[in-house]
Amino acid sequence: MKPSQTRLSIILLSLILGVNSLVGCSSSDTVNVETNNTDNQEQTDQQDQLDITVSITPQEYFVKKIGGDRVRVNVMVEPGATPHTYEPKPQQLQALSEAEAYISIGVPFEKVWMDRISQANPKMLTVDSTEGIEKLTMIDHDHDHSHDHDHGHDEEKSNLDPHVWLSPRLVKIQAQNIYETLVNLDPTHQEIYQANLNNFLQEIEELDDKIRGNLADLKQRKFIVFHPAWGYFAEEYNLTQVPVEVGGQEPSAAELGNLIKEAKKENVKVIFAQPELSSQSAETIAKEIDGEVLLISPLAENWTENLLEVSQTFAKVLKEDNN
Numbered sequence: 001m002k003p004s005q006t007r008l009s010i011i012l013l014s015l016i017l018g019v020n021s022l023v024g025c026s027s028s029d030t031v032n033v034e035t036n037n038t039d040n041q042e043q044t045d046q047q048d049q050l051d052i053t054v055s056i057t058p059q060e061y062f063v064k065k066i067g068g069d070r071v072r073v074n075v076m077v078e079p080g081a082t083p084h085t086y087e088p089k090p091q092q093l094q095a096l097s098e099a100e101a102y103i104s105i106g107v108p109f110e111k112v113w114m115d116r117i118s119q120a121n122p123k124m125l126t127v128d129s130t131e132g133i134e135k136l137t138m139i140d141h142d143h144d145h146s147h148d149h150d151h152g153h154d155e156e157k158s159n160l161d162p163h164v165w166l167s168p169r170l171v172k173i174q175a176q177n178i179y180e181t182l183v184n185l186d187p188t189h190q191e192i193y194q195a196n197l198n199n200f201l202q203e204i205e206e207l208d209d210k211i212r213g214n215l216a217d218l219k220q221r222k223f224i225v226f227h228p229a230w231g232y233f234a235e236e237y238n239l240t241q242v243p244v245e246v247g248g249q250e251p252s253a254a255e256l257g258n259l260i261k262e263a264k265k266e267n268v269k270v271i272f273a274q275p276e277l278s279s280q281s282a283e284t285i286a287k288e289i290d291g292e293v294l295l296i297s298p299l300a301e302n303w304t305e306n307l308l309e310v311s312q313t314f315a316k317v318l319k320e321d322n323n
């Protein structure tokens with residue numbers, strides 16, 4: 001019993017040293033642990049990784065592109081949830097004690113939770129990855145009908161559009177910000193991050209070319225979508241987004257009537273919605289115009305593939321609309 005207890009305390013000591021080296025970011029301690037504990041190579045490598053927490057899955061894609069296997073990424077908003085109303089779980093706040101950085105993106109739940117997120121780990125660096133991005137105002141229903149019902153419309157209207165991850169051009173800015181954060185935390189591996197950033201910027205460039213190609217010849221450039229997440233995408237590629245939602249809510253009967261009229265006039269056959277939000281009104285419009293609801297997600301895990309697919313879907317649907 002005794003020898004194994006001694007071994008256990010050596011392992012415990014090594015673990016404590018390992019944790020210390022993580023907090024202190026000093027690589028010499030890590031090397032010590034490696035030599036004491038050679039069969040634990042993999043675990044040590046993991047301890048050497050940067051723990052980064054982000055708000056939404058597309059950010060996980062960006063951080064992994066630039067950090068490669070030097071980062072471990074934790075996502076706050078769980079699959080199927082929306083970053084507009086998300087409430088982090090107590091375990092998620094606790095897990096932040098491991099994080100070296102929180103990379104935010106300006107989605108609405110952050111406004112409510114950022115103080116508690118920072119308090120969960122005062123040593124954690126918090127970085128706004130949208131720095132340098134000029135945000136658009138969240139578009140609201142701007143049809144020529146009056147809507148004087150008051151559920152905080154003015155407030156909603158002054159809101160900036162948070163969906164900056166759906167424009168490749170703006171993701172380039174975010175990628176640069178993420179790169180700077182990783183270098184700041186781990187300057188020894190700057191060259192790796194730089195090479196990864198260059199590759200990612202190249203990937204974005206190619207994606208942008210393909211999207212432009214897919215959308216180039218469309219005559220119908222207007223699309224109807226339940227939740228207006230595609231404002232930056234629409235602006236970048238010269239499309240017009242018509243939202244069904246009004247200030248984050250299902251539209252009134254009158255507003256719905258106007259949308260149906262507009263859809264018929266424009267010969268729209270598809271209403272877009274997203275899997276994370278139920279959208280009764282999208283179904284209602286689709287039924288009225290004898291069309292269908294198509295789901296596109298702003299939050300898919302493989303960002304590049306998703307935007308490419310969305311552009312292909314738009315190309316197909318908007319071409320059909322024009323017939």
Ligand code: ZN
Pocket residue numbers: 084163227228229
């Ligand atoms: Zn949204």
